[in-house]
Amino acid sequence: MKRPSRPVSLFAMLTITGALTLASQSALSAECKGMEKSTCEGQDACTWVDSYKRKDGVQVNGYCRGKGGKKSSSSSSSN
Numbered sequence: 001m002k003r004p005s006r007p008v009s010l011f012a013m014l015t016i017t018g019a020l021t022l023a024s025q026s027a028l029s030a031e032c033k034g035m036e037k038s039t040c041e042g043q044d045a046c047t048w049v050d051s052y053k054r055k056d057g058v059q060v061n062g063y064c065r066g067k068g069g070k071k072s073s074s075s076s077s078s079n
Contacts, residue, residue, distance in 0.1 A: 032064045040064030 032046035040048045044067075051062040 030066075032066045035064040037062065037064070 032040060032043065035043070035046065037048050040046045043064075046064050047067050049063050049065055051060060053059050
């Protein structure tokens with residue numbers, strides 16, 4: 001029986017890591033979903049989006065959502 005080559009194993013490991021990262025971000029969003037404004041604003045992982053009107057005229061009610069991942073400090077510009 002032949003063992004899988006190293007590149008296949010590396011590909012599998014990277015695929016699993018990516019899937020777990022996406023799942024954890026999705027879990028954060030689900031954690032914040034449906035919260036009232038006051039509760040949402042008290043959670044570090046959540047942020048409140050105020051109501052707004054879309055270009056097509058539809059009014060969107062305010063809602064709570066996950067803040068998402070951390071951004072690296074190298075993305076900030078220094079002018």
